[in-house]
Amino acid sequence: MKALKRAVLALGIGGLVAAALRLRGSGGVPPQGGGWRELSGPDLR
Amino acid sequence: MRAVVVGLGAVGARAARQLLSSGPIEDLVLVDVDLARAAAAVESFGDPARLDDDLPGDLAAGDVVVLTLPEGHRALAERAIDRGADVVSTIDDCAEVKALLALDGAARARGRHVVVGAAFSPGMTCVLAMHAAAGFEQVDEIHVARVGTGGPACARQRHRALSGRAVDWRDGGWLERPGGSGRELCWFPDPVRALDCYRAAMPEAMLLVEAFPGVRRVTARVSATRRDRVTAHLPMLRPPHPEGQLGAVRVEVRGRRGVARAERVLGAVDRPAVAAGAVAALAARWAAEGRLARPGAAGLGVLAEPTGFLAGLAERGVKAAVFEGATEEGIAG
Incomplete structure (x- = not known):
């Protein structure tokens, strides 16, 4: 019984840590248009 | 030009090769604690590369000393400028960068250059920030992000950085x-694209603040998985790879252009060790040719004219890119 309680506690703590890691940070919004262009010629003069 | 390259790992070997292939060089001394590796490099590069294991003597042999060791740059840089050589350091450890920047007075007094953090990140990121800021009346924010590592030393440093203290510049x-x-989800040039990035002990802010008087915020982030973040607090569980895969950097500059708020995002994609080697070699050549802005110890954002430097990197195959069109919601800081 004691071992079971410890296992449940460990799982609970693990879940809380995973949730905190999952939720922290604000994420981002993908670009809505445009793209990357290599700098060349006039950009580098 | 006579050069000494100290440290022949993934970055040092690339820097040495770039020095040999990108202009005249009279003498190239290669130094590494692993003598067999240094001998193999000398055999591979051929004349004028040579091996010397007398480190204090070696530093006197060059007009420029390129330091690519994982640590201990300050003492070697001091010795090099005392002997009349310019120094290019690829270090990306915050404490080492701070110690090297403290050599500014000594380097100025001797009329020598100490280029601090001349790698992919920091290094190319500083030049990209300067180039992105062209046309801005005032730069308010700079946000740097990077993905990938060069050799094993770089991978270890990234591991430490994720568990260390990030140093940001905020409101003075x-x-x-x-x-x-x-x-933060950061969008890098193709094919790397979007990756989650996190604060880490990166020296970008230390190097960029001097180059941008009045800047309010400078931040730096590195891409990582959740597993990286958890295991960053443990010893490395597996030995790092001999060389990392494709990496990228991204620099977002925000400020005022005329009366309007503006932002510009530049980036680059390459193998980090290859790009770092090219940046270090080009910085060494500029130092030897007297093309750096002033004597003293500083980052490339202060010392290098950005357009010419990026053109030089492009000639060496390390190409920058600009994001055009609608930009994503930026890094919040």
């Missing part, structure tokens, strides 16, 4: 925050 002061915090 330094702000320390825990590494591995502040997740």
Whole structure:
């Protein structure tokens, strides 16, 4: 019984840590248009 | 030009090769604690590369000393400028960068250059920030992000950085925050694209603040997985790879252009060790040719004219890119 309680506690703590890691940070919004262009010629003069 | 390259790992070997292939060089001394590796490099590069294991003597042999060791740059840089050589350091450890920047007075007094953090990140990121800021009347914010590592030493440094204290510049002061915090989705040039990035002990802010008087915020982040963030607090569980895969950097500059708010995003994609080697070699050549802005110890954002430097990198195959069109919601800081 004691071992079971410890296992449940460990799982609970693990879940809380995973949730905190999952939720922290604000994420981002993908670009809505445009793209990357290599700098060349006039950009580098 | 006579050069000494100290450290022949993934970055040092690339820097040495770039020095040999990108202009005249009279003498190239290669130094590494692993004598067999240094001998193999000398055999591979051929004349004028040579091996010497007498480190204090070697530093006197060059007009420029390129330091690519994982640590101990300050003492070697001091010795090199005392002997009349310019120094290019690829270090990306915050404490080492701070120690090297403290050599500014000594380097100025001797009329020598100490280029601090001349790699992919920091290094190319500083030049990209300067180039992105062209046309801005005032730069308010700079946000740097990077993905990937060069050799094993670089991988170890990234591991430490994720568990260290991130040093950001905010409203005229330094702000320390825990590494591995502040997740942001950052969009790098193709084919790397979108990756979650987190605060880490990266020296970008230390190097960029001097180059941008009046800047309010400078931050730096590195890409990582959740597993990286958890295991960053443990010893490395597996030995790092001999060389990392494709990496990228991204620099977002925000400020005022005329009366309008503006932002510009530049980036680059390459193998980090290859790009770092090219940046270090080009910085060494500029130092030897007297093309750096002033004597003293500083980052490339202060010392290098950005357009010419990026053109030089492009000639060496390390190409920058600009994001055009609608930009994403930026890094929140």
